[in-house]
Amino acid sequence: MLRTALATLLSHWRRHPGQLVTLLAGLALATALWSGVQAINAEARSSYAEAAAALGQDRLARLVAPDGGPVPLAEHVALRRAGHAVSPVISGELRDGAARLRLFGLDLLTAPPDAGGPALGGEGIDLAAFFTAPGVLLMSPATQAGPLPPDLPPVLVRDGIPPGVAYTDIGTAARLLGQADPSFLLVAPDQPAHLPPLAEATGLRLVPPGDDSGVARLTDSFHLNLTAFGLLSFAVGLFIVHAAIGLAFEQRRATMRTLRALGLPLRTLLLAFGLELAALAILAGLAGLALGYAIAAALMPGVAGTLRGLYGAEVAGGLSFDPRWALAGLAMTLAGAGLAGAQALRRTARLPILAPAQPRAWAQASARAMRLQAAAAGVLAAAALGLALWGGSLVTGFATLAALLLGAALALPALLGLSLRLAARGARGALAEWLFADTRQQLPGLSLALMALLLALAANIGVSTMVGSFRGTFLGWLDQRLAAELYLTATDVDEAARLQAWLAPRAEAVLPIVRAEATLAGRLGAVYGQADHATFRENWPLIAAEAGAWDRLAAGAGVLVNEQLFRFGDLALGEPLRLAPGLTLPVVGVYSDYGNPMAQAIVTLPVFAATWPEVAATRFALRVPPDQAAALATALREDFGLPADAVVNQAQIKRFSLEVFEQTFRVTGALNILTLGVAAVALLTSLTTLAGLRLPQLAPVWALGLTRGRLAVLELLRSVVLAALTFALALPVGLVLAWVLLAVVNVEAFGWRLPMQLFPADWLRLLALALIAALLAAALPALRLWRMAPTTLLKVFAHER
Amino acid sequence: MNARILLAALWLAAGPAGAQGFAGLGTAAEGFAIPERPAAFAFPADHGAHPAYRIEWWYLTATLTGPDGTDYGAQWTLFRSALAPRPAAGWEATQLWMGHAGLTTPAAHYSAERLARGGIGQAGAEAEPFEAWIDDWAMVSTAAGGADALDALRVTARGDGFAYDLALRATGPLIFHGEGGYSVKSPEGQASYYYSQPFYDVAGTLELPGGAVPVTGTAWLDREWSSQPLSETQEGWDWVSLQFEDGARLMGFTLRARGGADFTAATWIAPDGTTTAYPDGALTMTPLAETQVAGRTVPTEWRIALPAQGVDIVTLPLNPQSWMDVSVSYWEGPIRFAGSHAGRGYLEMTGYD
Amino acid sequence: MTEFLQITDVTKAHGTLEVLRGVSLALDRGEALALTGESGSGKSTLMHLAAALDAPDSGEIRIGGQSLGALDDAGRAAVRRGRIGLVFQQFNLVPSLTVAQNIAFQARLAGRHDPRLCAELVGRLGLSGLEARYPEALSGGQQQRVAIARALAHRPELILADEPTGNLDEATGDAVLALLLELVAETGAALMMVTHSTRLAARLGRRLHLSRGRLGAPDAA
Structure with a gap:
């Protein structure tokens, strides 16, 4: 009986294939948009999780230098010789034009098992080659496929390594990055029992596990945006489905009445109707999933670009298939179809057998x-x-x-x-x-x-x-913000000093850019030291400022904060802001700082130097007549010998920023x-x-x-x-x-x-x-x-x- | 990653020659220096590391007794393994270091391991002043000026559930095995440089889960380095150091070969330190009883005979479960023996996999 | 009582309008009853009650000895599909099914589809060659013949026809009615036909007239 009823209901679609296509297309489109967005989100999230789990960041504490710089190697060795189970990591980024690669150099002899480093051994890795120059880089297939900086050591492909990241021996990382001191130390969860706590044993800062998963927080809003869009698409799709199902119901109203008059029990009719709906939803859902996967795969590179540019979050540009994602998508489709079909089912249940049998509008x-x-x-x-x-x-x-x-x-x-x-x-x-x-x-x-x-x-x-x-x-x-013509980066303090001397007769102004990490209004942020110069006074737009803000800043009697800090910290003009132990200054102005999610504050250079004497300027903004900028940049590279990527001109930064921006909204x-x-x-x-x-x-x-x-x-x-x-x-x-x-x-x-x-x-x-x-x-x-x-x-x- | 898998792989399979012999000792030399005769030692320099050779160790075993007469055994070992013969410092250094510490009681056996790369100061062996160390484990010379650096040592190590701190004082001279320290390991002529300080008196403290135990006893330090001491058919060795009650010492080993062509060697050390080296075949070591240890069958009672010195003894372990559960695992523990002679010693058995 | 259809003292109101005011009626197998009356006389309502499509306000309806009042929706549906054949004025064919499928439809619902009977009905009702067509491609007379075939294909004991020729011209209507009567007579089922036409009613063995909710002799109209 159920089969006869179902066959009769379904015979409607054979006579009206267009309607069937519409219904299926609506459901499939709704599923596609929703699940496509979800696939993108899931892919990004798993990338964050991989990144967060890289080197056991989510499980292992770390020791870092208080100034954010490298940890002196001697300090590491002293800790080891005192018996502490710490393991050094040298990390850094290799960059060549658009090609970027984050290196994590591990000391596999001391790395805690939780560090989740590469599994060597038994997989044809020549261990001597891994430990000795030129070394070996391990990276995921996606990373290997992407643009990579030139002159890398041999690459071995391994799954499970975060995108944009290569694992290698610490010696290889030290050589490639030109850095001998560890970037930080991993702390094994089990320390020998007889030792004093690490916090007492060292002046290094102990960072608890999972403390810098800031990427997830930052990108939350982006994913919320995507999810909202996905839901909107799904809702639009549901409108279609609702319409199509409602129509299918109305068109078959007379048939259903006849069926009932001829003795089909209501329950069987409802069951048949529900089964039909479920079958259609599953069919359309599967098609939608395929389509959604295609959409996601097409958009994923753009999303990855956005996340990288805007938040510095590395996400693989490819898409992997996750059955949980498919099941969730299908469930959403079934629920959506059920929602859209509920009204039709209710009306079927209430359908009087004896109402006039003409189709109503x-x-x-x-x-x-x-x-x-x-x-x-x-x-x-x-x-x-x-x-x-x-x-x-x-x-x-x-x-x-x-x-x-x-x-x-x-x-x-x-x-x-x-x-x-x-x-x-x-x-x-x-x-x-x-x-x-x-x-x-x-x-x-x-x-x-x-x-x-x-x-x-x-x-x-x-x-x-x-x-x-x-x-x-x-x-x-x-x-306004990029007023200086050239931006330079020196490799170390010595070079910075020579650079300044070399530039003195050649540039109108050499403005040092110095920064130190600081906790501002409870948030991790950065304090910048800024020279008192017309460049900033004339060009930097202040959203809100007290009278004579620039003068007070220059006098060391005030601090400028970015809009983010101002809003998050719920600050007011004139309110004192603690920047460092012993340095609290009133907020005299607020500047807009688009594209930067971090809290930021600016003090005048002498105040900065007095508070953070260990931070030396290695970055500079140069003012030169605009028509001489290109010549000076060439001279810096050819005569002074700065590497090409250490000299950046204003136009380059603008172009890069715009690219980031365009990616974001693509x-x-x-x-x-x-x-x-x-x-x-x-x-x-x-x-x-x-x-x-x-x-x-x-x-x-x-x-x-x-x-x-x-x-x-x-x-x-x-x-x-x-x-x-x-x-x-x-x-x-x-x-x-x-x-x-x-x-x-x-x-x-x-x-x-x-x-x-x-x-x-x-x-x-x-x-x-x-x-x-x-x-x-x-x-x-x-x-x-x-x-x-x-x-x-x-x-x-x-x-x- | 699992450093133990790495280390096992590294020690067992270093170099393209593949896994042959215990701890990779049966592989080709590949540019490393090779021991030559006659052996010429220069101290204190030779107490330190020899990076031109592939493998080297500072190997101390101590038979100890507590205030209540309980026997204990302690082991402190630092291995050096070179990935390449070229000298380099800092992160480029090609030396890997592995420390093993063992502590045996009649009821328990503790073992611990430390790994480190050379070049940065986390582990090493310096000749002058003498110190061999890895992390917080150390073997430091406390000898007075003018005396041999190894005459007095302080040896410390700690691991999960145990620690020890031992003061060692030599009562006799360094002795040299084989031909003046050139120790042949196979009929084909593979050899190592090998000398010992077998005459230590020991006083110190063991830290055990039950508390600190003051101990006294004797100890034996082996120094050995080479680049290819094992023949490619040799799979492991059984080694003993024995202290007779009359003050004489005996070092003997059997290198087990596939196909049964075992190679033995022995050094008889008179109480005054004069040595007699015995060639292949003079010493016989016969297993008498086996024990299931860590899933393996290991011979733990031996009959050892050196007819040339009238030695025919049977050894019994303090604890048959003296298994060193480390990257490259082996049996190492104190023994007592009786028969023609009585006394105490240490037994090491490798290659039982 | 042994009659197949027994309607006893049934009343039914639509809102405040009393449509049936105590109607009693008995119909046995082999009988053909014409129920006449003006529009609004309540004849369709009585028909729907007899078809288990609707329930009376009071009184009792028994079909084959079974009281409809004791049945729930599923029970009434079972009676409809198993024991009753319905012929509507509007044919009420399923538009998405072919002629053959429509004819077999109720029999399959009832679980007693007999292809030979269906084929025979197709032949008897002059529908040969039309089996694969859809209802919209048929004339009114053809559609009603399909409906009649459908109403007979599951061998019902009671056939209820509501103005079966109402949508047909006179000649077609007469032909269709003749076929219906002939086939019902052959099956030995009971037939109740509602019509406002005394001319058609005259062709049935028994006639009753419904007026203002009460039954009377046809001549009382």
Whole structure:
């Protein structure tokens, strides 16, 4: 019986393959976008976990030099000779143009087992080769495939090594990095019992395990962004699925009634319906997973670039398949389909056997339902407002967005109905009146698709406004901030001194850049020493400042802080800020510092030198007449002998910064386009299915003397009008969305607030895009109408009684 | 990574010749210096390291007695293994160091291991002033000026559950094995430089889980270096150092070869330190009883005969489970013996895998 | 009582409108009953009650001795698919199934699909050659003949027909009705047909007239 019922339900799809494709496509697209984003997130997270677990950072404590520099080798040996189980690591980055490689040089003879270093032995590694020059580098296949600096020792490929990282013997690392002192010491968990605690035995700083997994925290916001996008896409997909399932239900309403009249128990019918839904969801879910994997694989390099550029987090550019990810994606699809199908199932359960057997216009939402929706929209709008005003965290920021978008979507049918009623009142001529009235009558059937369109458009406007604002502000800021023509890095203090002497007659100003790590308002950050120079006074934009801020800074009577520190530390101008033991200065100004997630403060050079005498300047900003910058850079390389990458000019930094920036938003841009595409598909689905049901409404108009061609054009027009009206509502929603992103989410996630800029040209482009999408969506049903045989229309009358 | 796997691999399989013989001792010399006769020693320099040779050790075994008459044994060993014969300092150094410490009681056997690379000061062996060390383990000369550096030593080590601190004072001269310190190890002529200080009196303290135990006794220090002391067919050795009650000493070993062509050697040391070296075949070592140790079958009771000196004895271990559970594991522990002579000594057995 | 269908003192109201006010009726196998009455007289409601599609407010309906009032939804569904053949005015064929599939449909639901009977019904009802077509490609008369075949294919004991010729022109309607009567007579099932046409009613063996919710003799109309 169940089989007969199921076969009968499924026979519907054989007769209406287009609907089946739509339903499957909707579910598959929703799954694809959602699972694609999840795949990206999962890949990135596993990369962080690998990085965090590198050398057992998550389990092993470390000893580091208090000044953040290397640990003197003698100090390491002294600890070993006192019996402490510590193991040295020399780490550093090899760089050559775009090629970067992080080296971890381990001493495998003393490394604790938890360090998770390479498993040698028995795998054909020549151990003598590993321990003696030129040594051997171990890296993952992905790292080996990427661009690598030249002149590396032989490479052995091993899985399980974080991306962008090579493990090697400490001697090899020392040779490649030119550094003899360990970067830090790993501390074995079990220390000999008779020894004094390490903290007493050494002046080195003991860093507990897992203390610098800052990358995960920093990138959280980025992944939250992606997840939010994924959910939005999934929601848009659900609108399609909901529409398709609802339609499939309505079209089979009569069949179901007949089935019941002929003696099919309700429970069996519901079961058959549920099974059908589950089968379709699994089918579409699998297709969606494949598609999602493809999307993720295509976007992954961009994401990896973003994470590397913006946060310094190394993530593999490739994608690995994780069955848990697939299962989660499939579960989400089933849940989504269940959610979308629940209403249809409920209506099936309540379906009276004896109601008139004619197909009703489907999903005819009552006025009451419309009012309920509008009321819910009002509540959500109020919630969004409240969250925006009184919320204060990333989560409330995203909750604001969710309330805003959902509220706008729910308000859409009511607002469209109102607009159409107003338009009808102003319409002249019977045809226009009919068109508006008829469109209004169609709203319930189209509203889901239009909501999806609204969401996609609003998200598009919001994100592009944010990105545009970010870009504009960032560019202006870069111009101001990178005022010096050249930036130099000396390898050591001696070279720095010779450099300064050499430059004295050749540059207008040689401004040292010195930095020390410090805990600022409870956060790990950096203090910079800055010379008092017109370069900074004239170019550095201060967001807020006390009178004479630069003078007080120069006098050593004040400190400048970046916007991030100012906001996170909840500081106020004039408030004293502790920078180091014995150094507390009032905050006299705040500067914007885009692209940097860390807390930062600036003091004048003499104050810095007095507080951190051990930090010597090896980096310098040079002021020279701009037309001489290139010549001086060449001279620095050729005459003075600085390595090529130790001289960087302003333009290079700007280009690099911009690249980072563009990478950052390439991913969101791609998702944006995809979401819009999904919305267009939703519209196409709804219009196609409505077309069949609307024949009874169109046939009389045709009979009364309108050509099919004219009717088809009117169908196109109707679609365009609805899209335009939706866009009109999406615009303010998108702008509010942008505002929330800039003023709430950004501040919480990154610590800076950006002034919002408007880009009307982008809106026009998007409007055109939306109208084209609407035209395309309406084209197929309109074409069918245009070509429809008159007998088909006549049948309407024959069937109607 | 697991340093023990590494070390085992390194010691067993260093170089392309592959795993042959115990601790890689059966491999080709590849540019390393090779012992030549006649042996000419120069002290104190030869107490220190010889990086031109592939392998070297400072090997101390002590038979000890507590205040209640309980027997103990202690072992302190520093191995040096060179990856390449070229001299280099700092991180480029090609010397690897391995320390083994053992402490045997009738009921327990403790062992510990330390690993280090050379060149940075974490481990090494300096001739003047004499010190051999790895991490906080050390063998330091406390000899007065003018005396041989090895005449008086302080030896310390610690591991999981044990530690010791021993003061050693020599009561006799250094002795040289084989042909004046040139010790032949196989019929094919592989050899090592090998000398000993077998005449130590010991006083010191053992730290055991039950508390500190003051001990006295005797000790024997072996110094040996070479680049290829084992024949490629030799799989391991059984070595004893024996102290007779009349003050004489005997060092003897059997190098076990595949196919049964065992190679033996012995040095008879009279109480005044005069030595008699015995060639292959003079000494016989016959296993009498075996013990299951760490999953292996190891002979722990031996009949040892050197007819030329009228020696025919049977040895009994203090603790048959004296297994050194380290990267390259072996049996090493104190013994007592009876028969034609009585006394105490140390037994070392390698290559039982 | 031994009659197959027994309706005893049944009342039914739709909201405040009393549609049936105490109707009693008995119908045995082999009998063909025409139920006539004006629009709104309650004849369709009585029909739906007899078909176990709906439950009366009071009174009792027994089919083959089984009281419908004691059954839940699944029980009523079992009665419908096993013992009753329904012919609707609107045909109510499943549009996504072919003619052959539609005919076999209820028999398969009831678990007693007999391909030979189906084939015979196709032939008897003049549907040969149309088996692979979908309902939308058939004329009204053809569709109703499919519906009749479907109503007979599972060998029901009671056939309920609600204005079976209402959507057909007179000639087609007469032909369809003749076939229906002939086939029902052959199966020996009980037939109750609702019609507003006294002309058609006259062709059945027994006639009852429903007026304002009560039964009477047809001539009382």
